[in-house]
Structures are given as C-alpha cells and as structure tokens.
Amino acid sequence: MRAGRKARRVAGRAHNSRALTLIARIGFAASGLMHLLMGYIAIRIAFHHGGESDQSGAFAQLTKLPGGIIVLWATVAGLTALGLWLLLQASLGIGSSSKKRWVRSLVSLCKGACYLALAITALSFALRRPSNSATATRHATATLLSLAGGQALLIVVGLATAGIGGYLIYKGARQKFREDIMLPSGPSQRAITALAMTGYVAKGIAILTLGILFVVAAVKVDPQDASGLDGALKALAALPFGEAILVMVGTGLMAYGLYSFARARLATL
Template sequence: MKPGQRARRTASRAQNSRALTVVARIGFAASGLMHLLMGYIAIRIALHHGGESDQSGAFAQLIKLPGGMVVIWVTVAGLAAVGLWLLLQAGLGIGSSSKKRWARSLVSLGKGTSYLALTFTALSIALRHPTSSTTSTRHATGTLLSLPGGQALLICLGIITAGIGGYFIYKGARQKFREDITLPTGPSQRGITVLAMTGYIAKGIAILTLGVLFVVAAVKVDPQDASGLDGALKSLAALPFGEAILIMVGIGLIAYGLYSFARARLATL
C-alpha cells in the first residue's frame, strides 16, 4: 500500500472513531450554546443594554452560569474535536468526490481553522485570560498595516471575509446545509430547515459586515475601524433602522444556535 493511501485510511479511521464522533457532536452543541448567547447579547445591544456580542463575550457569559467552568472545558474539547475533524477532511478530501474534492477541502480548511480559533478563545476564558476580539482584531490589524503591502493584504482579508459571509448567506438561501446533516421526516424537518436558513443568513450578514469593516480600515489606514465581530454587529445598529436589523440578526444567531443543537444529533460524520 502506498504511503498516501495508508495515510488516507488511517485518517479515515480516526475520523470515523466513535470517541472523536461523540466529542465532535459535543462541539456542535457547544457552538450552538455560544450562538444562543451571541444572539441574546446582540439583542441586548440593540436595546441599549450593552455587552460584547462576539465569541469572547458569549464565553464570558457562559462561565457565569452554574457549572460554567465545567461547561467551558467541555466546550474547549468539543470545539477542538470539530476543528480536528474538519482539518482531516481538508487534508485528505474525505467524503468528497474527486470533482468537488478541492472545493470541499478548501471550505473544510476554513471552517476547521475557525473552530480552532474558537477553541483558543474558549481556552483563554477557561484559563482566566479573557481576550476581547475587538482589542485583538485591532492589534492584529495595526500589525498587518505596518507591514510592506499591509494595506493590500488587509483589503484582501476583508474581501475573503466578506466572501465567507456571502457563502453563509448562499448556503442558507440555497439550503446547502442539507449536505451536512441527515434531516428527519415529518414536521421537524421543516422546523430544522427554517432554523438553518435563518441562522446561516443572519451569520452571513454579520461576517459580511466584518469583511466590509476590514476594507474600510485598510482604505482609511485606521486599525480602529477593524473592530471584530462585536464591532461589526454594533456598526449594524448605527445604520438607519439598524436596531431593528441587529435584533433580526440576533434572532438569526439564536436560530443558528438551535440548528447547531439539531446538527449535534443529526450531523453526517
């Protein structure tokens, strides 16, 4: 057997292991809880109650719940497992046809990297070293802009981020999420479909806004304009009818969270 085939078979066995599958499903549930909290905080911001509506803000709220420390450590393990599972898919094209393998691998790579970034954020909260995504994003943006060609790089990052947001909107509108889960029959199928469509579109709008802010920061050469997901959502509130828009996005994030709970049980792993 060739080394590449052996590696693929080993990775496939790892991906299909019961332990990794169980922990990955916990990760989807943890992501669901995080999005519920993000949606709740986004609605609070729209109603002028304050708070940070990014992932770090959600984890900070999570740790305040009864048993929050236990939940946050379970979240760390679950998100890390999902990230590993997606990176295995990306590296070896598992579960994809040869024609679509490169595209599926690219998507899995991006999603896997995102889940590992969330793992780091949750871990920092668990270790009592909370980091604000707004602060860290501004710092990273300032560093990027100080590099040769940094302005062009930040514009590219903004375009890529906006593209990811557009992909989420497309995935929700065209119901491409059906490839990720095994939908049940009966009335529950429609309910899960509505939650997924609403959730993906709302999350896409938030990420798309974040990408636009990156481009604005690059054009103005001002890292303060690149303020992370929390800043992106707050910028929506500053638009005409922005509070209503942010409330709808918050409801959408809650819908995505509920869909993530369903995905934890129905995901195709």
C-alpha cells in the same frame, strides 16, 4: 506514494473514530450554545444594555452561569475535537483529482482552523485568563497594515471575509445546508429548515459586515475600524433602523444556535 496511502488510511481510521465523532457532535452543540449567547447579547446591545456580542462575550457570559466553567471546559473539548475532525476531513481530500473535493477540503481546512481558534479563546476563559477578540483583531489588523503591501492584503482579507458572508447567505437561502444534515420527516424537518435558513442568513449578514469593516480599515489605514464580529454587529446598530436590524440578526444567530443543536444529533459525519 505508499507512505501517502498509509497516512490516508490512518487519517481515515481517526476520522471514523466513534469517540472523535461523538466529541465532534459535542462541538456542534458547543457552537450552538455560543451562537445562542451571541444572539442574546446582540439583542441586549440593540436595547442599549451593553456587552460584547462576539465569541469572547459569549464565553464571558457563560462563566457567569451556574456550572458555567464545567460547560466551558466541555466547550473547549468539543470545539477542539470538531476542529481536528474537520482538518482530518480536509486531509482525506488531498490528492483527489476531483475539483469539487479539493474545494471541500479547502472549506474543511478553513472551518477546522476557525474552530480550533475558538477552542483557544474558550480555553483562555476556562483558565480565567480571558482574551478579547475585538482587541486581538485590531492588533492583527495594525500588524498587517504595517507591512509592505499590507493595505492591499487587508482589502483582500476583507473581500474574502465578505465573500464568506455572502456564501452563508446563499447557503441559507438555497438550503445548501441539507448536504450537512439528515433531516427528519414531518414538522421537525420544517422547523429545522426554518432555523437553518434564518440562522445562516443572519450569520452571513454579520460576517459580510465584518468583511466590509476590514475593507474600510484598509482604505482609511485605521485598525480601529476593524474591531471583529462585535464591531460588525455594533456597526449594524448604527445604521438607520439599526436597532431593529440588530434584533433580527441577534434572533437569527439564536436560530443558528438552535439549528446547531439539531446538527449535533443529525449531522452527517
């Protein structure tokens, strides 16, 4: 018990570290830049200009910009710090009797793991050893399907992913993001709120589609159907009026990117 309390105090001091908090804010800005690039590539795909509209595509696009490698290394540092900050946030909730706090800890744990995974992907591009998110997703899906009960497990993964997408849509529509940010007053508040609502709904639609593709891959026992976020966005383009839908989703992802820049400054850390 005493060791547990000591560990929580150490984690609490690290969580409140000004340096880590500052770099975590850089992580939000890095996430914003990534979503801006993803939205831009999604719109290009809608107009048949090609490209990968996932995180790998965004980082690849970043390497082509002047000073892009320097920005990419800053992105690695920011995403890593943000991931670690979220993992610390999750650890601070462990042992609490509050059910809501356990839920928040679980959410922080999942988000922290995702940001660290993004940091690893960004690092591969910074080291000029790029990885492909779609290929990695297909390989992971194939491995899962080869296991006993893997088909059922992939369906569960797909439903969970779709559930996350649905939650993001709900979070945007019901303005639950207000819990994460100190909104200013006046026109700025309305602008940031509009960006957040648009961004969360668009990101939710993309992740919801990704979850559906996981389920389809499990039912068809074909890992090629699970091609990551890039495949999910391209699947939207294949729908009736898909090009218009993809333009709206791409615009929404760019809106989420702009909101992330605001969150970098105004987030409640």
